[in-house]
Amino acid sequence: MDWKQKLTYKYNTVDTLEKLIGINVLLFILTFVFKTIGFLFQIPTTFFVEWLVFPKSLIEFAYKPWTIITYAFMHSGIFHILSNMLILYFSGKFFLTYFSGKRMLNLYFLGAIFGALIYTLSYNLLPAFSGTGRSYLIGASASVMAILVATATQAPNLQVRLFFFGNLKLWWIAAFLVVIDVVQIPLSNPGGHLAHLGGAGIGYLYITQLNKGNDIGSWLQAITDWFTDFFQPRKNRKSRMKTVHKNPKTSSKKDSSRSDKQKRIDQILDKISKSGYDSLSKEEKDFLFKAGKDM
Numbered sequence: 001m002d003w004k005q006k007l008t009y010k011y012n013t014v015d016t017l018e019k020l021i022g023i024n025v026l027l028f029i030l031t032f033v034f035k036t037i038g039f040l041f042q043i044p045t046t047f048f049v050e051w052l053v054f055p056k057s058l059i060e061f062a063y064k065p066w067t068i069i070t071y072a073f074m075h076s077g078i079f080h081i082l083s084n085m086l087i088l089y090f091s092g093k094f095f096l097t098y099f100s101g102k103r104m105l106n107l108y109f110l111g112a113i114f115g116a117l118i119y120t121l122s123y124n125l126l127p128a129f130s131g132t133g134r135s136y137l138i139g140a141s142a143s144v145m146a147i148l149v150a151t152a153t154q155a156p157n158l159q160v161r162l163f164f165f166g167n168l169k170l171w172w173i174a175a176f177l178v179v180i181d182v183v184q185i186p187l188s189n190p191g192g193h194l195a196h197l198g199g200a201g202i203g204y205l206y207i208t209q210l211n212k213g214n215d216i217g218s219w220l221q222a223i224t225d226w227f228t229d230f231f232q233p234r235k236n237r238k239s240r241m242k243t244v245h246k247n248p249k250t251s252s253k254k255d256s257s258r259s260d261k262q263k264r265i266d267q268i269l270d271k272i273s274k275s276g277y278d279s280l281s282k283e284e285k286d287f288l289f290k291a292g293k294d295m
Contacts, residue, residue: 016101115142142199
């Protein structure tokens, strides 16, 4: 297998979480490539960032509507992207054991949208921001908080092992980060912390409604489908257009296997809630991960 085949294989096997992280890293690199070019040739290159970050001005947003999502793939510095991607990776891995990649995309976009809405409403309505000039929102934090809080809402007693702290329940970590955002609002970057809280709020609401049978992110399905198809190999895109003919006998067998699969998933989730994720065997973790991708 040559390097091209290896790259193709890796691309075909990465999950939604890894693609999200990859896009964030790629745009981060491009941002600094443009900055380097601007520095070397003494030319303005800020247009790249300005056309992707979310503005507080509603008038400016009117002619850059895509920024309500694109800002959530941009970062201002190495620590900014590193902290966001670490939290996204660990919370996202747990999220995918319960839900599909498409649901993760829906929630990522929801977190970005509601974070941006809280940000722009705060800057345009609250007295604390009345004297503020031009301001922009940048970073995946609102989306990351949405996924973290959603996972903590779904499995609050999930045990997570952290260096120096040992095993902690996932909801403790989520609650701590929410409190940190609240405390830091009057100290620095108030708009950013308010956006984080918007993402956290929609993460909690998304899961509580989903458990009641209401998918509040379903209206984003068209965007999610486009996003998923765009990053799929062409063969996979074509295969989705094939007509499927059902056979009653095979259909009943599939229904039976799905029922058995769901029972197995429920047993594993019960084990997680009682003893934590680390108590699972490798076979159980692999089974739950594969099942989550098919949901």
